[in-house]
Amino acid sequence: MKLCNSNSCLALALLFFSINLPWLLQGLAPGNETDRFALLNFKRGITSDPTGRVFNSWYDSFHFCSWFGITCSPRHQRVTSLVLKGQNLMGSISPYVGNLSFLRILDLQNNSFHGQIPQEVVNLSRLQLLLLNNNTLKGKLPSNLSHCSQLRIIDLSVNGVEGKIPTELGRLAKLERLVLGVNNLTGEIPPSLGNLSSLTRFSVLRNNLVGNIPADMGRLISLTFFSVAANHLSALGNLINLIDLGMEHNFFIGVIPSFIGKFWKLQGLLLWGNRLSGLIPSSLGNLTRLSILQLSQNKFEGSLPSSIGNCTSLMLLNVARNHLTGHIPQEITGLFSLSILLNLKQNSLTGNLPDGVGKLINLNQLDVSGNNLSGEIPTTIGDCLSLEYLNMRANSFQGGIPSSMASLRGLQELDLSRNNLTGKIPEGLQRLPFLQYLNLSFNNFEGEVPTKGLFRNASALSLIGNAKLCGGVTELGLPKCPSQVMKKGKSHASKLAITITCVVLGVLLMLAILILACRVRMSRKRSSPTPSSMADKHHVKVSYRDLHQATSGFSSNNLIGSGGFGSVYKGFLNIERERPVAIKVLKLRQERASKSFMAECEVLRNVRHRNLVKLLTYCSSLDYKNNEFKALIFEFMGMGSLENWLHQPAGNLNFLQRLNIAIDVASALHYLHHLCENPIIHCDIKPSNVLLDDEMVAHISDFGLARLLFTNNDVFRNQTSSIGIKGTVGYAPPEYAMGSPASKEGDVYSYGILLLEMFSGKRPTEEMFVDGLNLHNFVKNALPERLTETVDKTILPREMEEKSATSSALPESEYKKEEIQGAEMSQKEYLLSILKIGVACSAESTKERMEMGDVAKDLHLIRSKFLGVRIYG
Missing domain, CATH: 3.30.200.20 (Phosphorylase Kinase; domain 1)
Known part of the structure; x- marks a missing residue:
């Protein structure tokens, strides 16, 4: 059949090709084929894919843009990101990766890639993120990375990279993060890095660098995190926006310059494990936002400046293993904020331990061992109710162990060895429920050793070097105590007469006290205004x-x-x-x-x-x-209640503020439940009962429903309130509705709901929680896959920006949001850990709930990791 003449056929053919030519060219485009070929060669360099999920899709039957870890541009179908982080891959990075000319993100962190970083990476002119950290790469840094002019983040930390830092890196004008820590780099820091005006984080800690920090580095005034190795601090004077200064475990020499006090935004100063010397500058007292001060394992001399007492946000102070002399300043022992550690050990400090140590009521660890301290142990030590670790060994303390130490109910380790202590061992120590280790060796204690509590476990107890001790459990091998022998001059009749006389006098005295008490009570009832009968001498009298x-x-x-x-x-x-x-x-x-x-x-x-x-x-x-x-x-609590800060527009708490408040409340409940002489149940933990002072420190209030618990053979009984209502709807545990008595586990449940509310932004009484769904189940069912849907939306974006500025590194149109967030995933990990604690605390079964002591410890650990704190002796 005749379909068309020659002219009409030619016209139809041209029309067909004009319509379909873009699609045909795209399928045959050499760029696309180049990308596919480069990816297949990259795959050949992988020797192990343990999970199998990475390369199961890397076959010709699938278009390479749909392969696992690959993202392509919608318009050109060219590879723009290669993200295979955390897949336990082994092998080498193929040089063909340099042919992915449209690549913007190369993220292979947290794998086991070995060999060298291919020099061909410098061909990636559009590359913005180069994340190869936590592998086993070796060899030198590519010398011409400056060709990747769009680079914003380079993270090659925790590898075996060696050689010098290329001078050419100073040409990367858009570079915001340069992280080269934990490698084998040598040589000096190139002065050209002073040109990186956009740099917000620079880290080369734990390397073998030498020389000085170039003076040009002082131009980096936007820096928010700085960490270097084997250099000194003289060129840092312009870095006034520093938030964290981490230079630990290197070979620094010289002194800490006084201008460090100008870094008024500084929150963490970590210089431990170097060779710094000279005086600790008093200008550190200007750092009122400082939370962590780590100066241990150096060669500092002179006294500890009292100006550090002005650092009212300080949670950790570690100056151990230096050559410090002089007295311990009262101002430092009066820092209420110290909650993690005060470590002064192995110096040459003299004088007494100040009485003000009793103000450290929230401190977890105190170590003053290995000094020349003398005098008596202050009785105020018993006020440090949060202490779990106390080490005072190898000093010259005298006198006896104060009986107030029996108040440290959370104490787990106590070392008073190698002092000049005398007297008897207080029986109150055997009532410390959590004490696991006690060292009283090489003192001058005398008398009978207790036999209860820790004293029953000879392996957890050291008493050697106390020749006058006797008794105790047989495993201690101490001599038996001599029996009390009555003096010969006293007859049976005289003893009987003395006994009768004492009994009669005792009865008369009791009657007199009862009569006096009744008169006082009657007098108080007749008077109109009554001052506080329980206020101490510092309390005011009001009408x-x-x-x-x-x-x-x-x-x-x-x-x-x-x-x-x-x-x-x-x-x-x-x-x-x-x-x-x-x-x-x-x-x-x-x-x-x-x-x-x-x-x-x-x-x-x-x-x-x-x-x-x-x-x-x-x-x-x-x-x-x-x-x-x-x-x-x-x-008065100037900042109002947590309720207002969580659920009013003016509140807007950030991640760290919420975590600090959560720790404050957990610490208070731990104290009420386990460290009080008589444990206390609050019964109504909720945001409106958490008040914030001017420093945003949280305080539990409203004890109107509280119950006191007295222990008798480890059985608790209610002592105070007979109030029927226990708690608030949404926060009260389910067992209260069934008539169960108030309990510590009930407080834990309420705290768990409070914690979930703080980080999810949702009240437990919202309308969405119906038909068996509650805040606990909502969060539990969402973790971990739907974490971002669960978390309060006001937290994560802002904190991501504050921690790394990664989110603003690229226009969102050029990358997948979840991939760019891979550059800073720790924030989500912290949130996941916190929400898991909230879920565990609010479990329906009381047996599955955590104890507040464990909650406080876990949250302290999360905060320490978030702040980059590592506690070393």
Whole structure:
């Protein structure tokens, strides 16, 4: 059949090719074929793919743009990212990777690639992220990486790269992060790196570099993290925006320059394990944001500057293994913020351990061993209620062990060996429930050794070098104590007469005390204003008139909150020197209000902790209408409640602030549950009962439902409140609804819900939680795959920007969001760990819930890792 003439056929053919030519050319494009060929050669360099999921799709039956780890540009179908991080791959990096000319991201971190970094990488002119860290690569750095003019991040840390740092790197004008730590680099730091004006992180720690930091490096005023090796600090004077300065474990020499005090944003200063000498500059006291100060294992001399006491955010101070002399400044032992470690060991410090050490109520570890300290151990040491590790060995302490040490109920290790201590071993030490190691050797103790608690375990106890000790368990091998022999001059009749006389006098004395107590009680009932019967000598005395004046007649303008049992007003008491106070006025017409008042007073009378609201005094009196009036006066918390910060637009807490608050609350509950003489259950942990002071330190408040627990043969019984209501809907554990008594596990559940709310941004009472779904199940079912859907959206983006600035490194149109975030995944890992703790605490079964001591430890560890803290002796 005749279909067309020659002219019409030619026209149809031209029309067909004009329509389909772009698709035909794309399939035959040499660039596409070059990319496919380069990827296949890259695959041939891999000798092991343990999971099999990486290269199962790398076959011709699939287009290479759909292969695992490959992303292509939509328009040209050219490879723009090769991301195979954390797949346990083994092999070498093929030189053909240099043919992927459109590549912007090369991410092979956390594998086992060996061999050299191929020189052909320098052909990748569009490359922006080069992430090869945590492999076993060797050889030298490619010398012409400056050809990759778009590079923003280079991370080659934790490999075996050797040789010198190429001078040409100074031409990478857009470079923001240069991380070369933990390699075998040698030579000096090129002065040309001073041209990298966009650099925000520079790390070459744990290398073998020599020489000085070039003076040109001082131009890097935007630097937020700096870590170098085998150099000194003289050229850092312009780095006023530093946040973390990490130079640990290298070969630094010289002194710390005084201008370090200009780095007012500095939060972490880690210089341990070098050869620094001279004085520790007093200008460090200007660093009021400093959280971590690690100066151990150097050659510092002179005294420890008292100005460090101005570092009111300091959580860790480690100056161990230096040549420091002089006294321990009172200002340092008065740092309430110290919570992780105070390590002064192996210096030549003299004088007494200051009495102010008792102010370190939140400190976890204290080590003053190996010095020349003398005098008696201060009794205030018993106020350090969070101590778990206390080492005072190898000093010249005298006197006895203060009985107050029995208050350190969280103590796990205690070393007082090699001192000049005398007297008997306090029996209170055998009641420390968590003590695992006790070393009292080489002192002058005498008398009978206790036989309970830790003293039953001879392997956990060292008493050698105390010749006058006796008794104890047989495994200690001590001589038996001589029996008490009555003096010969006393007859049976005289002993009987003395006994009868003592009994009669005792009965008379008890009657006199009872009569006096009754009279005092009657007198108090007849008087109108009653000052705090439980306020110590520092507490003020207030009346209804004082409070009426302080609040302008309890004006609504001064009302700052209202709860089930009362209203809270802000006021100013003249006797408090015009500092604001919070006045909680009880609604006495409310059922159980009076009991709530007594419960809260009884609790707050017996507790002292940095993260518990401080009761100044209370008032129990009559108002101007002769109605009964009761009020509690607290220290004012200037930043309000956690509830407002979580759920009001003005709040906007960042990740670290939330973590600090979570640690504060966990520390307070650990104290209440395990470190009080009589354990306490709060019964109503929720955001509105967590108050923040001006430094954003969290304090637990509102003990109106609290219960005191007394131990008797390890069986707990309720002592104070008989209130039926326990907790708040959403935060109260499910067993309370079934009539179960209040318990520490109930507080743990409430804390778990609080923790999930803090990091998810969702209240447990939101409308979405119906038909068996609650906040616990919502988070648990989402982890770990849907972590980003669970986390409060206000946290992750901002913190990612603060930690690494990685998210802003590339236009989002040029990469996959999840791939660029691979450059800084630790933030998600921290969030995942925190949410897992919240899920574990809020488990439905009480047996599956964590203890608050373990919660506090785990959160401390997360914060330490987040801040880059490593604790070394």
